Amino acid sequence: MYLQTDRHRSAIRPLTDGRLVSQAAALVGLSAWSCDLATEQLEWSDGVFDIFGLPQDTHFERRDTVALYCEESRDIMLRLRAQAIEAGSGFSMEAQIRQPGGELRWLRLAANTCVENGRAVQLYGMKQDITLERLRWDELRRLAExxxxxxxxxxxxxxxxxxxxxxxxxxxxxxxxxxxxxxxxxxxxxxxxxxxxxxxxxxxxxxxxxxxxxxxxxxxxxxxxxxxxxxxxxxxxxxxxxxxxxxxxxxxxxxxxxxxxxxxxxxxxxxxxxxxxxxxxxxxxxxxxxxxxxxxxxxxxxx
The missing domain is CATH 3.30.70.270 (Reverse transcriptase/Diguanylate cyclase domain)
Incomplete structure (x- = not known):
């Protein structure tokens, strides 16, 4: 089965407006990030700064942001990251972080690997604040258990x-x-x-x-x-x-x-x-x- 079109109908065109893509992602709290594997230089969209509770004019390095992950989440993230780099693949997980002010947050992390000439050169993906989602889930589980x-x-x-x-x-x-x-x-x-x-x-x-x-x-x-x-x-x-x-x-x-x-x-x-x-x-x-x-x-x- 397929869709039929005629001259009175408009074909669906690929979305190429980067600003519109960003606005649509923001509606569901999705924020983009990337990491250059040679230099460990991070690039974040505005939403990632908000998730980590960091002002955009703050100087920080990747190790500083890794330290904000709670211990169990940090161990899982580092293991999945290393596996993805080695295999040239991606991963996803939910992680708990502690902002510099002490507030605990939950984020959903999705990552993929950019490979050039058989070598992983970049990690990139999306991060989403799911703190309220986790709180609701924990409450439902508490009521059930x-x-x-x-x-x-x-x-x-x-x-x-x-x-x-x-x-x-x-x-x-x-x-x-x-x-x-x-x-x-x-x-x-x-x-x-x-x-x-x-x-x-x-x-x-x-x-x-x-x-x-x-x-x-x-x-x-x-x-x-x-x-x-x-x-x-x-x-x-x-x-x-x-x-x-x-x-x-x-x-x-x-x-x-x-x-x-x-x-x-x-x-x-x-x-x-x-x-x-x-x-x-x-x-x-x-x-x-x-x-x-x-x-x-x-x-x-x-x-």
Whole structure:
């Protein structure tokens, strides 16, 4: 299928007006840049100066701008740049930078290599400020991964950060133990004081967990009154268990709600990592139910 034209219609002409191209690019925040590889001389359009927070009359060299990239982004950018120069190809990435005034920004970087006589002589491309885009994305991700009542991780996040990890993965190796918690008699709180009081107890318990275990890799609410906590492998197992026992009573002091002090209790199960995430979770869950059968404010460790 093709388009038919006649003498009453105008053919589409190539756009050659450089000023119009620049204006159109500016509408979506695109700014051009280039780097001469022999001299490392940079050329920027106005928008790139704005992204980096640098006035156009400032004297700077390429190494000065590279230093503005945050460490992780800088390492990735330098690696991709070197690969592109060697292969005579291009790359794209999102990078975080810190302006001279301290403000953090995000940019999208697209680059290509100009090759002459088989040798890379220039890098060129576009940069785009995507700070607002990243902020919106981070907020959407926070809403998707966090429990709205406690602000902790939710079941989906616990699934992705633990249960779905493959055996032998680096992330799994950083997890030393899993602790699971269940509030005792929670239905009785709802029945006696109402669901608003129950929500207050859930929220307060979550705050206490986060405050008592700041080094935890993840604390998540995985059910109505159930919580899970991933503890780091950098702490020896005896110290993990001792720290959990030492802090258990502080987690269950009464919760003040509308002038009433509501008593809460908790059962806890602890399992040290070693098998698959599913096996560790099953072991911690079994220890939790053993604790619930034993009484209030009890910790049981999986065999």
């Amino acid at each position: 966090n429990d709205p009542l406690t602000g902790l991780g939710n079941r989906a996040r616990f699934q992705s950060e633990f249960l779905d990890l493959p055996a032998g993965s680096e992330r799994l190796a950083r997890i030393g133990a899993l602790a699971v918690f269940d509030l005792n008699g929670f239905k009785g709180i709802n029945d006696r004081w109402g669901h608003a009081a129950g929500d207050a107890c859930i929220a307060r318990f979550g705050e206490r967990l986060a405050s008592a275990f700041p080094a935890a890799r993840l604390i998540a609410r995985i059910g109505g009154d159930e919580f899970a906590m991933l503890l780091p492998s950098s702490v020896p197992a005896p110290a993990l268990e001792a720290g959990l026992r030492r802090r258990l009573n502080g987690l269950v002091t009464r919760v003040e709600w509308r002038g009433t002090l509501i008593p809460i209790g908790v059962s806890a199960g602890l399992a040290f990592a070693g098998g698959t995430p599913e096996e560790t979770f099953a072991a911690a869950d079994a220890a939790l139910y053993a604790a619930k059968r034993s009484g209030r404010n009890v910790l049981r460790v999986a065999a």
